[in-house]
Amino acid sequence: MEVKIIGGGLAGSEAAYQLAKRNQRVTLYEMRPNVWTPAHKTPLLSELVCSNSLKSKELTNAHGLLKEEMRIVGSLVMEAADCTSIPGGKALVVDREAFSRHITAVIEKHPLIEVVREEVERIPDGPCIIATGPLTSDKLAEEIGRMIGQNRLYFFDAISPIVEGDTIDMGYAFFASRYGKGDKDYLNCPLTEEEYDLFYNELIKAKKVEFKDFENTPYFEGCLPIEVMAERGRKTLLFGPLKPVGLIDGKTGKRPYAVVQLRKENSAGTMYNMVGFQTKLTYGEQDRVFRIIPALKNATFLRYGSIHRNTYIKSPELLNRNLSLLGNEHIFFAGQITGVEGYMESASIGFVAAISMLFFLRGKELPPLPEVTCMGALMKHILTPTEKYQPMNINFGLIEGYRKREKERVIGEAISNIKRWIDEVERGLYGTSIR
Numbered sequence: 552m553e554v555k556i557i558g559g560g561l562a563g564s565e566a567a568y569q570l571a572k573r574n575q576r577v578t579l580y581e582m583r584p585n586v587w588t589p590a591h592k593t594p595l596l597s598e599l600v601c602s603n604s605l606k607s608k609e610l611t612n613a614h615g616l617l618k619e620e621m622r623i624v625g626s627l628v629m630e631a632a633d634c635t636s637i638p639g640g641k642a643l644v645v646d647r648e649a650f651s652r653h654i655t656a657v658i659e660k661h662p663l664i665e666v667v668r669e670e671v672e673r674i675p676d677g678p679c680i681i682a683t684g685p686l687t688s689d690k691l692a693e694e695i696g697r698m699i700g701q702n703r704l705y706f707f708d709a710i711s712p713i714v715e716g717d718t719i720d721m722g723y724a725f726f727a728s729r730y731g732k733g734d735k736d737y738l739n740c741p742l743t744e745e746e747y748d749l750f751y752n753e754l755i756k757a758k759k760v761e762f763k764d765f766e767n768t769p770y771f772e773g774c775l776p777i778e779v780m781a782e783r784g785r786k787t788l789l790f791g792p793l794k795p796v797g798l799i800d801g802k803t804g805k806r807p808y809a810v811v812q813l814r815k816e817n818s819a820g821t822m823y824n825m826v827g828f829q830t831k832l833t834y835g836e837q838d839r840v841f842r843i844i845p846a847l848k849n850a851t852f853l854r855y856g857s858i859h860r861n862t863y864i865k866s867p868e869l870l871n872r873n874l875s876l877l878g879n880e881h882i883f884f885a886g887q888i889t890g891v892e893g894y895m896e897s898a899s900i901g902f903v904a905a906i907s908m909l910f911f912l913r914g915k916e917l918p919p920l921p922e923v924t925c926m927g928a929l930m931k932h933i934l935t936p937t938e939k940y941q942p943m944n945i946n947f948g949l950i951e952g953y954r955k956r957e958k959e960r961v962i963g964e965a966i967s968n969i970k971r972w973i974d975e976v977e978r979g980l981y982g983t984s985i986r
């Protein structure tokens with residue numbers, strides 16, 4: 552029986568290769584060049600739609616560690632990146648065309664993969680992997696929406712920055728809930744009037760990322776970028792996300808002039824979300840302007856805020872632990888549509904989807920990915936129910952048990968565990984390792 556993969560991007564190409572490498576026949580559907588997304592420009596598989604940087608290559612950075620895991624498991628996307636890299640300092644930068652050509656050539660030459668250049672409008676019968684990414688075509692998005700419920704399919708990200716818990720200055724920040732209600736769930740970062748004025752003045756003149764034509768959608772009033780709110784007047788934020796009412800700073804015994812609230816992003820408290828700080832500021836400007844908040848002066852930003860077009864599903868409510876759809880166990884999702892963000896993150900979930908599919912076809916249970924690995928941490932993100940599910944790039948805060956001072960141990964554990972996992976996978980599939 553063949554597996555159909557919809558979408559020949561980073562995730563779909565990785566999945567096709569991993570299946571075919573393990574003797575599974577695949578048909579890979581890619582709509583380009585017959586139908587274009589608003590961002591892709593070539594007919595190549597695995598096109599990089601924007602930057603040609605795949606981010607850090609250093610092991611001490613979670614992006615670098617994810618890459619090392621991908622090397623260990625035998626990723627095609629990683630192989631292409633290593634073969635086509637160009638100088639880029641600490642980042643793994645690739646020759647974008649050579650990178651996509653490398654992947655296209657491997658896929659198109661593989662005897663067990665047939666590439667069909669066609670837009671898929673209906674989810675096919677039989678085992679399939681949906682990997683159509685952030686710019687899934689409208690017709691297929693409608694079909695997915697009908698299947699999973701429109702309220703579980705999103706078309707836009709409006710995400711706030713996330714900071715690393717250990718790097719927030721507790722000399723300034725304090726835990727409290729408004730009016731003392733609740734369990735002191737929020738970590739509050741106070742500003743004096745002078746600090747607020749400085750923050751406000753820098754915020755309104757900071758550089759923003761322009762929307763692409765296809766992203767020009769009116770903002771929802773309840774989800775305005777912080778800088779757009781600020782443009783409405785100096786006091787708007789003081790009645791919005793920076794309102795201090797009901798909050799007393801124990802250190803001064805007074806209500807601060809303004810307060811930025813941070814909410815835990817995970818139960819371990821390694822990541823905190825800046826509430827109401829969705830933004831179109833450039834990453835550099837976020838780094839500059841948000842550090843004016845005294846408690847965040849030396850904070851590590853694990854994720855910057857952004858607002859952009861992005862098709863993704865509410866995975867934690869919809870997917871089984873092997874990435875298949877609850878109630879339709881032959882349909883798997885992979886890549887950015889599952890709620891990860893970024894080239895390498897998407898490719899890694901393409902890898903996991905392919906392996907999961909092989910176990911499913913053999914009627915076997917997928918060995919769970921250790922949560923101490925980057926790939927396991929991304930899977931945990933995809934599968935953990937949260938109040939508001941939002942896409943996430945890899946960062947150390949996602950990794951189980953991470954604390955900054957233990958970085959060396961975290962790296963060692965991730966590498967040894969991913970090796971153990973992939974051996975377990977190969978033994979589960981063949982009784983022996985094919986690496």
Ligand SMILES: Cc1cc2nc3c(=O)[nH]c(=O)nc-3n(C[C@H](O)[C@H](O)[C@H](O)COP(=O)(O)OP(=O)(O)OC[C@H]3O[C@@H](n4cnc5c(N)ncnc54)[C@H](O)[C@@H]3O)c2cc1C
Nearest residue numbers: 558560561562582601602671683684688886887893894897
């Ligand atoms: C404008 C923009 C800029 C970005 N910039 C960056 C960046 O700088 N760095 C970064 O790491 N990430 C960036 N991303 C995110 C990045 O594109 C994704 O993380 C990554 O490409 C996702 O991989 P994927 O395989 O899930 O989807 P994609 O790589 O997008 O692949 C999906 C494929 O499915 C095809 N397809 C869609 N619908 C159908 C259909 N119905 N039938 C057949 N084929 C279909 C598409 O043509 C596409 O080839 C950006 C995304 C966008 C939209």
